[in-house]
Amino acid sequence: MADFGALIKSAPQRLNIIDSMLKARLVLSRHRRCAASVSGGSDSDIMLDLLELVRPESCEVRYVFFDTGLEYNSTKHHIGDLEAKYGVTIHRRRARKTVIAACHEHGVPFINKDVSEYLSLLQRHDFDWSDRPEDATPEKYGRCKSGLDWYFDRRPLSKAGKHEYSIVKHKLLKEFIERHPPDFAISDRCCKYAKKNPAKEFYKESKADLSATGMRRAEGGRRAGIKTCFSLSKDDSPDSYRPIWQWTDEDKAAYKQWRGVRYSDCYEVWGLKRTGCAGCPCNSRAERDLTLVESFEPKIVRAARNIFHASYEYRRRYIAFKTQKP
Ligand code: SF4
Structure with missing residues (x-):
């Protein structure tokens, strides 16, 4: 790595970026083995680039991609491209119970x-x-x-x-x-089976003392309960680290340009705003996204519509209800 001071000077002069580079260096230098989740999404691309840029030799970073069974082919190809670009291995873990199986058994997100x-x-x-x-x-x-x-x-x-x-x-x-x-079963358990459980297994198998994700506060949702970029573990799980927690969309754009990061085709070619499981009903744009992607990935789009159709329909009715009310 180039001289770290020089690297900091050359970075976009945005507080969040500089702060995250310094913090990432410090956090990684205080841990021996980091397990970092790479989803193929834009936030995780930025996180991977940042970790590879600043990580000290003393910390081994093991990357992992959790295949939920509803991933776009484009995302999977992108994972291979990232390996080639950074010269790293991204371990693949396929959920024992895929999203489709979990949704059949427990219900679908809403x-x-x-x-x-x-x-x-x-x-x-x-x-x-x-x-x-x-x-x-x-x-x-x-x-x-x-x-x-x-x-x-x-x-x-x-x-x-x-x-x-x-x-x-x-x-x-x-x-x-x-x-x-609701006349259909609703559940968030697909995430538990397809992401959380495999992540726990990977951390254990890697003997990781630190886990890292590309989570950002600006994405909202459950993140509202998390206050900082770093949480010390209170049990035998690794400490949790979110290297780009504070970043705004503008920080991401500035960093992307500086480092020449290329996101997956989902963003760069199809124009999606987020990836992850195809058609996840937690994405308010899910149905529009599936329409955009349909001609490129017809099989996965069909699978997503089959499994989530009740949730889409119920959401449409809810939106119509809200709109009709004064
Ligand atoms: S991202 Fe959505 S579809 Fe995928 S596992 Fe989580 S809740 Fe289920």
């Missing part, structure tokens, strides 16, 4: 992972969607407190005064569900 988790919990307790708070007793539903608190907006507001873990975060969702209860 809106986002939090909504899916709470609705799934309520469904598993045979929740009556028109119940009033006083009807939903522990005697009636047993161990379902977090789902009931979410549905009845009983959790305290966040420090910023927001309803972080409440159905009211989604405009008129409760009113919609009361009138049109």
Whole structure:
């Protein structure tokens, strides 16, 4: 690696980029083995480039790609291109239970992972969607407190005064569900089986003392609960590190240009804004994306539509409901 000081000077003079380069060097130098997840998405491309740019010799970085069974071929080719470009090995791990199998067994995601988790919990307790708070007793539903608190907006507001873990975060969702209860199984478990469990296995097998992902706060969702780029582990799992946690879209664009990073065809050719599992219903653009990609990857598009169609349809009805209400 070039002289680190010179490297910093040559980087785009943006606080987040400089700060992340210095921090990444420091964090990696304090760990021996880092397991870094590479998804083939733009954030993980930037993370990989950054890690390869600043990592000290003393820290081994093992890269891994989790194939959920619903990956675009273009993403898989891109993983090979990254290996060639950086001279690294990206280990492939295919989920023992793919997204399709998990969705068949447990249900499909709807809106986002939090909504899916709470609705799934309520469904598993045979929740009556028109119940009033006083009807939903522990005697009636047993161990379902977090789902009931979410549905009845009983959790305290966040420090910023927001309803972080409440159905009211989604405009008129409760009113919609009361009138049109879901008639299909909803669940976020595909992520557990296709991503989280294989990741845990990989960390263990790699004897990693640090895990890294390209997560960014700006992407929102469940990340809202995470405060910083680094979390010290409290058990035998590795410390968690998010090297580009603070980055804005502008930081990414400046870094991409500086380093000549090329994203996968999903972005560069088809114009998608994000990748990951084809057609994941947690992506509000999922149906539009599938239409864009259809002629390039017809098989995966067909598979995504087959598995997620009920969730797409329900979301369309929810959007129409919201739009009709004053
Ligand atoms: S990204 Fe979406 S489809 Fe893929 S595993 Fe996670 S929730 Fe399921």
